[in-house]
Amino acid sequence: MNAExxxxxxxxxxxxxxxxxxxxxxxxxxxxxxxGRVVAIxxxxxxxxxxxxxxxxxxxxxxxxxxxxxxxxAPAWLHRAAVHTALNRLRGRRRRERRERAQAGDHDPAPLxxxxxxxxxxxxxxxxxxxxxxxxxxAAVLALRYSGLSYVEVGAALGVSAGQVGTxxxxxxxxxxxxxxxxxxx
Amino acid sequence: xxxxxxxTLRRLYDxxxxxEDAARSHYRSCQRCQHRFRAVAEDAxxxxxxxxxxxxxxxxHVALGRVRSRLGERERPRLIPLRGxxxxxxxLAGAAAAILAAGLSVTAFTPLGSDLIDIFQPTRESTxxxxxxxxxxxxxxxxxxxxxxAARPELQQVDSAxxxxxxxxxxxxxxxxxxxxxxxxxxxxSYAAMRQATGTVTFTSKAPAQxxxxxxxxxxxxxxxxxxxxxxxxxxxxxxxxxxxxxxxxSGSDGDASQARDALRAAGPLLGIVVMDAPRASSTGVSVAxxxxxxxxxxxxxxxxxxxxxxxxxxxxxxxIPIPAGQVNAHSVRVQGVTGTAIGDNTGLGSGVVWIEQxxxxxxxxxxxxxxxxxxxxxxxx
Numbered sequence: 001m002n003a004e005x006x007x008x009x010x011x012x013x014x015x016x017x018x019x020x021x022x023x024x025x026x027x028x029x030x031x032x033x034x035x036g037r038v039v040a041i042x043x044x045x046x047x048x049x050x051x052x053x054x055x056x057x058x059x060x061x062x063x064x065x066x067x068x069x070x071x072x073x074a075p076a077w078l079h080r081a082a083v084h085t086a087l088n089r090l091r092g093r094r095r096r097e098r099r100e101r102a103q104a105g106d107h108d109p110a111p112l113x114x115x116x117x118x119x120x121x122x123x124x125x126x127x128x129x130x131x132x133x134x135x136x137x138x139a140a141v142l143a144l145r146y147s148g149l150s151y152v153e154v155g156a157a158l159g160v161s162a163g164q165v166g167t168x169x170x171x172x173x174x175x176x177x178x179x180x181x182x183x184x185x186x
Numbered sequence: 187x188x189x190x191x192x193x194t195l196r197r198l199y200d201x202x203x204x205x206e207d208a209a210r211s212h213y214r215s216c217q218r219c220q221h222r223f224r225a226v227a228e229d230a231x232x233x234x235x236x237x238x239x240x241x242x243x244x245x246x247h248v249a250l251g252r253v254r255s256r257l258g259e260r261e262r263p264r265l266i267p268l269r270g271x272x273x274x275x276x277x278l279a280g281a282a283a284a285i286l287a288a289g290l291s292v293t294a295f296t297p298l299g300s301d302l303i304d305i306f307q308p309t310r311e312s313t314x315x316x317x318x319x320x321x322x323x324x325x326x327x328x329x330x331x332x333x334x335x336a337a338r339p340e341l342q343q344v345d346s347a348x349x350x351x352x353x354x355x356x357x358x359x360x361x362x363x364x365x366x367x368x369x370x371x372x373x374x375x376s377y378a379a380m381r382q383a384t385g386t387v388t389f390t391s392k393a394p395a396q397x398x399x400x401x402x403x404x405x406x407x408x409x410x411x412x413x414x415x416x417x418x419x420x421x422x423x424x425x426x427x428x429x430x431x432x433x434x435x436x437s438g439s440d441g442d443a444s445q446a447r448d449a450l451r452a453a454g455p456l457l458g459i460v461v462m463d464a465p466r467a468s469s470t471g472v473s474v475a476x477x478x479x480x481x482x483x484x485x486x487x488x489x490x491x492x493x494x495x496x497x498x499x500x501x502x503x504x505x506x507i508p509i510p511a512g513q514v515n516a517h518s519v520r521v522q523g524v525t526g527t528a529i530g531d532n533t534g535l536g537s538g539v540v541w542i543e544q545x546x547x548x549x550x551x552x553x554x555x556x557x558x559x560x561x562x563x564x565x566x567x568x
Contacts, residue, residue: 028250035246036374043242053244057253064257127236146237148372148454151201162204167193170226173233180236 026069031060034075038082041147045086045131045139047124055085076156079149083140083157090132130179138172145169190219195226241371243363247345330393331402339383339406346377347412353379354408356546359459361412362565367558369455370414379410382463389472394480400472407462410568414552415456456536457552461568464545519556521563522548528556539563 038059043052059081067074131139137158144154151162160168190198190209198205198213213219344350351358356379363371387402481487481495519528519539526541529551537559538551550563 031250031253032246032374032376035249036244036372039244040242040372043239044237047239049242052242053249057249057256060253061256064253123236130236142233142237145200146234148369151197151204163193163197165193166195166197166200167191170192170196170229173196173229176236177229177232180232 027064030069030074030078034078035060037147037149038078041079041082041143041149042086044143044147045083045090047128051089052086055082055089059085073156076153079144079153079157080140080159083143084136086143087131087136087139090128126180126183130176130183133179134172134175137168138175141165141168142172142176189216189222192222192226195219195223196230198223199227199230241363241366241368243371243375245346246374247343247376251345329390330397331387331389334386334388336384336386337382338385339380341378341380341411344377344379347410350377350379350410350412353381354410355381356408356410356461356463357568359410359412359461360567361459361562362567365558365561365565366414366457367455367554370457370552370554373414373455373457376413377411378413380407382407394483396476397472397480401470402472403468403470409460409462411461412459413457415454415458455553457550457554457562459562459566460547460549462547464542464547519560521560522566526563528560530556 035056038056039052042055042059043049046052046055059078062081063069063074063078067077071077131142134142140158141154144157145151145165149157151165154165154169155162158165158168190213194205194209195213198210202210213223342353344353347358347360383406385404385406387404389397389400391398478495482492487495516527516529519526521539521541522543524541524543526539526548528537528539530537536551536553537556538549539556539559540547540549541563542548546568548563548566548568550559550566552559554562
């Protein structure tokens with residue numbers, strides 16, 4: 001019974017596309033393997049599902065046009081592109097304002113308490129504002145790590161060793177705390 | 187040793203076993219580093235709370251369709267032949283294989299004509315411990331029969347639970363979102379379904395006399411699956427660990443099993459849910475008792491395989507689930523108001539639960555704790 005999920009493994013007898021009966025298209029394999037994480041990274045920055053999926057698809061299309069899908073660096077490239085594209089969007093003032101209006105949150109189960117709704121919106125606004133103010137590489141390491149990437153994966157995405165990820169993450173978390181504190185005490 | 191750098195303390199918080207032994211050893215004996223670690227951990231917890239977002243279920247297949255369309259490429263149907271499951275292996279061609287496959291795989295047998303009698307239609311599951319390598323003794327049985335397929339078992343990858351239900355004819359699998367741990371809820375989701383497949387095992391002159399000329403008619407499925415997890419990573423790590431096609435390591439060594447576990451661990455969170463019609467078998471005359479008798483008369487069978495064969499029962503009996511000796515434990519649990527079997531990896535890597543209810547077999551398994559698996563299983567609607 002447990003065999004079926006294994007059959008879905010892109011590396012196994014996966015979807016037949018483009019390159020013969022039993023050989024799945026490398027781009028499809030890459031997409032199915034990484035799409036969830038790329039969306040998660042973008043969503044960690046943007047807190048907007050629709051925009052995060054838009055970023056993810058843009059990143060994959062860009063990758064498809066530039067690189068071979070079976071390139072060994074593909075996942076790291078996608079992760080890096082996702083976080084930078086999302087951060088660029090965050091920093092666009094018009095987009096940010098529109099997003100914050102939309103953050104009434106149709107994808108979240110809305111709490112019934114109006115006070116709670118207001119606090120939730122405010123917390124999100126503060127975090128996006130804090131992320132936008134952080135230096136790019138600090139925001140990037142936070143978004144990547146808190147999207148569930150391991151230190152090795154974060155290091156690959158940022159082009160640094162896994163050992164350096166801890167240092168960057170530590171500094172980024174200190175900076176984030178200061179930014180949030182500054183925003184809440186202002 | 188000098189005091190630990192901040193970066194090392196930070197990694198100690200997230201990935202303690204990735205930090206060198208010497209550093210961990212220093213930490214255990216250094217109050218100053220322990221004090222600094224507390225500040226690091228406090229900032230990490232603050233960041234974690236601040237950065238938290240709602241888990242975001244995404245449908246990668248639908249998104250792939252959109253991207254393909256934007257790239258101007260044509261989608262093809264995604265059919266997944268069930269090779270690698272053992273269906274094409276000669277060793278599974280005989281009567282023993284037909285029955286063992288019922289326990290090992292997704293199977294369903296139903297009568298095809300008035301001359302057929304149900305010989306296998308289990309209503310409860312049980313476990314039988316089988317050591318790796320024990321099944322190799324069954325290879326000689328491959329000459330007993332030949333298998334022909336009227337409709338081959340074929341998994342079809344689809345874009346949603348609703349589409350899986352459409353293909354399989356089963357109710358759509360609905361997972362209660364509140365029961366999914368965040369690590370799984372945020373993972374990519376894959377769906378697949380299988381229509382009912384029909385095959386016939388015909389016993390040849392090489393089979394024991396009491397079986398010769400008889401046929402078993404078998405139906406597999408329908409079935410549907412939902413998988414949460416990074417399947418690309420699972421594939422890559424499984425290949426790296428020498429577990430191509432998802433099969434258990436052929437050599438059966440502890441080293442291979444350990445490699446497979448490491449690979450699975452590295453692949454990240456994984457959850458699979460399978461719903462299928464319960465196995466049933468029909469025959470033109472031969473009974474389960476006769477097949478068991480013929481199988482048990484073969485020389486060279488290991489005690490575990492003998493126990494497995496004995497555990498096969500007449501209609502409405504057991505669906506024996508083979509579990510690897512020494513690596514897995516199993517016990518009874520209550521799930522969805524019935525008794526099921528929980529199966530756990532002794533290393534804590536993962537667990538699963540299997541139960542049979544109203545003619546359907548349900549399985550939920552993944553790299554989660556038993557409590558998490560049971561919560562998901564109890565919240566399941568299908």
